[in-house]
Amino acid sequence: MKKVFLILILSFPLYLRAQDAGNSGLTFLKLGADARTVSLSGLGTAAVGKTASLFYNPAFIPDSNGYVGFTHNNYLQGVNSENFGVNFQWLGLPLGISINTTSVNDIEIRTKPGEAEGTFSVHYFSAGLSSAFNLARGIRFGATVKYLYEGMLADEAYGYAFDFGVRAEGIMKNVTLGLALRNLGDMNNLRSVPTKVPADVRAGAKYLINQEAFNVKISALGGVQKYLSENKIHFHFGTEILYKERFALRVGYVTNYDSKNFSAGVGVKWNGFYFDYAFVPYKYDLGSVHFISITANITNLF
Numbered sequence: 561m562k563k564v565f566l567i568l569i570l571s572f573p574l575y576l577r578a579q580d581a582g583n584s585g586l587t588f589l590k591l592g593a594d595a596r597t598v599s600l601s602g603l604g605t606a607a608v609g610k611t612a613s614l615f616y617n618p619a620f621i622p623d624s625n626g627y628v629g630f631t632h633n634n635y636l637q638g639v640n641s642e643n644f645g646v647n648f649q650w651l652g653l654p655l656g657i658s659i660n661t662t663s664v665n666d667i668e669i670r671t672k673p674g675e676a677e678g679t680f681s682v683h684y685f686s687a688g689l690s691s692a693f694n695l696a697r698g699i700r701f702g703a704t705v706k707y708l709y710e711g712m713l714a715d716e717a718y719g720y721a722f723d724f725g726v727r728a729e730g731i732m733k734n735v736t737l738g739l740a741l742r743n744l745g746d747m748n749n750l751r752s753v754p755t756k757v758p759a760d761v762r763a764g765a766k767y768l769i770n771q772e773a774f775n776v777k778i779s780a781l782g783g784v785q786k787y788l789s790e791n792k793i794h795f796h797f798g799t800e801i802l803y804k805e806r807f808a809l810r811v812g813y814v815t816n817y818d819s820k821n822f823s824a825g826v827g828v829k830w831n832g833f834y835f836d837y838a839f840v841p842y843k844y845d846l847g848s849v850h851f852i853s854i855t856a857n858i859t860n861l862f
Contacts, residue, residue: 586710588662588684589721589743589758593643594631595836595851599825600798601812603783605725605764606738607798610834610855611645614658617725617740618690618702621647622654626859629834634850636842639664646858656690658704685709688723698730708747710755721745721757736766738783760787764796777802781812792816798823805829810838819843825851832856 593615597604604616611629613620624647633641641662648655662684671677686709692702704723709716725740745757764783771778781798798812808827815821825838838851 586684586708586743586747586755586757588641588660589686591633591635591641591662592838592851593645593660594629594855595825595838595853596800596808596810596827598840598849598851599810599812599823599836599838600781600800601796601814601823603762603764603781603785603796603798603814605740605762605783606727606736607764607766607779607781607800608738609836611647611656611658613702614645614647614656614688614690614704615643615660616742617727617738618656618704618723619692619700619725619727619738619740621656621690621692621702622700625649625654626857627855628858629853629855631851631853636847636849654692656688656704658686658688658690658706660684660686680713682712683710686721690723692725695726698728700727701725702727706743706745708745708757710747710750712750715751717747717750717755719745719747719755719757721759734768734770736768737763738765739763756789758787758789760785762786762796775804777805802827808836819846 592598592602594612596609597612597616600607604612608616608620610624610627613624626648628646631643635641644659646657664682667680686706688704688706690702690704692700695701702725706721708719708721721743722745723740723742728737741761743757743759747755747757762783762785764781767780769778779800783796785794785796795815800808800810802808806829810825812823813821819842820840823838823840825836827834827836834855836853840849842848
């Protein structure tokens with residue numbers, strides 16, 4: 561029953577839209593893209609690590625030139641998602657490539673009581689190209705264009721989306737500000753009705769406390785998020801304690817979700833590789849979500 565409930569949320573936006581024109585599909589775009597960001601409540605606007613900027617705020621891309629990252633998301637009830645990202649420069653221009661693939665497998669087909677008549681899978685895919693440039697001293701603008709795909713049984717749909725982000729530093733000491741407008745786009749019809757892309761706006765701030773005497777850096781995060789098709793506003797909070805630039809403990813909290821609010825995680829740097837893990841417990845016996853991310857600076861490997 562839990563899996564059926566989740567499939568309705570993830571895979572049947574047509575039904576949802578028939579009930580309420582404000583609802584959105586393509587829920588895989590809401591799942592989170594990397595372990596570090598998810599463990600800090602999932603805002604990812606002002607504290608974006610390495611290739612996660614490609615998914616949350618493209619204005620941070622130049623800060624992570626030469627990084628490549630992979631994230632596996634073991635979501636609820638058999639939903640699996642993978643994210644890949646790489647940041648690089650080409651002709652002096654900062655660029656990033658992002659890929660997401662999400663699938664829900666072994667969904668049972670039932671038209672009458674009794675044994676299942678078969679199974680099918682639902683697949684989602686997105687691929688993006690990002691870049692950024694300076695607007696003024698301490699202020700940078702970034703943008704991403706994305707190709708989107710969803711498919712189930714014999715039905716397929718294609719579309720596009722844009723992300724826009726701003727990063728600002730130097731306005732206040734030790735404070736980084738971020739603003740992002742994500743997933744502005746459109747899809748063609750899936751059977752007879754187009755899926756609505758889940759556009760959202762989010763703004764946040766990071767305050768860095770550097771305790772050099774103890775080799776400790778503490779980042780305090782906060783911000784707000786709103787999906788444009790929903791009335792709820794989500795408030796995000798997170799704290800990261802980084803020791804000797806190698807070991808990190810993280811905790812996050814987000815408001816106004818029915819089934820989740822708390823998140824936590826750890827991070828380790830070893831020989832130029834970053835290993836991150838995030839844990840998000842869900843209510844109502846839905847289970848827990850686990851994220852594992854591996855990131856490396858390929859310019860240091862070759």
